[in-house]
Amino acid sequence: MTARPIGLFGGTFDPVHYGHLRPALEMREALALAEVRFIPAGVPPHRDPPAASAAQRTAMLELALQGQPGLCVDRRELERPGPSYMVDTLTSLRAELGDTPLCLLLGSDAYLGLASWHRWQELIELAHLVVMHRPGWSPTQAGAGAPARLLAQRGTDDATALTRHPAGAVLLRAVTQLDISATAVRALIGAGHDPRYLLPDAVRDYIRAQGLYQN
Numbered sequence: 653m654t655a656r657p658i659g660l661f662g663g664t665f666d667p668v669h670y671g672h673l674r675p676a677l678e679m680r681e682a683l684a685l686a687e688v689r690f691i692p693a694g695v696p697p698h699r700d701p702p703a704a705s706a707a708q709r710t711a712m713l714e715l716a717l718q719g720q721p722g723l724c725v726d727r728r729e730l731e732r733p734g735p736s737y738m739v740d741t742l743t744s745l746r747a748e749l750g751d752t753p754l755c756l757l758l759g760s761d762a763y764l765g766l767a768s769w770h771r772w773q774e775l776i777e778l779a780h781l782v783v784m785h786r787p788g789w790s791p792t793q794a795g796a797g798a799p800a801r802l803l804a805q806r807g808t809d810d811a812t813a814l815t816r817h818p819a820g821a822v823l824l825r826a827v828t829q830l831d832i833s834a835t836a837v838r839a840l841i842g843a844g845h846d847p848r849y850l851l852p853d854a855v856r857d858y859i860r861a862q863g864l865y866q867n
């Protein structure tokens with residue numbers, strides 16, 4: 653296998669912030685990913701509908717990623733009707749990309765909740781799972797449940813395993829943690845405060861121009 657792996661970063665991105673951007677860039681560099689695709693969810697199955705429209709969330713992502721090689725937006729979940737299940741997204745990417753290794757990038761919280769995802773057991777057959785965790789986080793925090801068992805069965809420390817197989821491994825990677833959430837950014841703006849330095853200036857300007865997140 654020679655193709656460089658592609659990273660996939662799903663989320664609501666309502667709005668995108670540095671807590672998404674910095675880990676994605678670190679993963680691209682640490683794992684020599686060909687690219688990281690940000691995949692905004694159209695209809696997120698696990699949560700309330702986003703405050704910003706699909707077009708607005710995409711526009712903010714494009715502004716945030718402008719000029720950064722190797723980071724891009726993939727719109728397939730916005731173009732698909734119904735709930736945005738990751739298993740469907742990975743299936744369509746796999747059909748397009750053949751045997752190219754795919755790395756689904758997940759925050760450690762998302763990994764711990766994996767067993768609640770639609771047809772979650774199929775995800776590992778379609779992609780590697782790369783768990784981005786805060787320095788010092790221990791896999792024992794994965795507990796005794798399904799994510800811990802998956803880690804015991806499929807876990808590897810060897811990043812080259814990601815290039816040798818199209819899917820199937822779980823890799824843990826420490827990333828710089830920025831304690832930023834979109835929920836907190838929305839609340840800040842709703843309370844009339846300035847979100848500057850939590851997200852790129854171009855995204856802040858767009859939020860202002862569109863009057864987003866104001867109560």
Ligand code: ATP
Pocket residue numbers: 662663664665666670671672675757758759760761762784829830831832833834835836
């Ligand atoms: P919200 O507060 O609206 O739930 P969020 O900021 O958590 O949003 P999402 O779009 O839901 O952002 O997250 C997408 C992905 O980004 C998830 O895998 C999540 O674990 C990860 N993520 C979100 N914020 C951070 C952060 N500060 N550091 C690292 N990963 C993050």
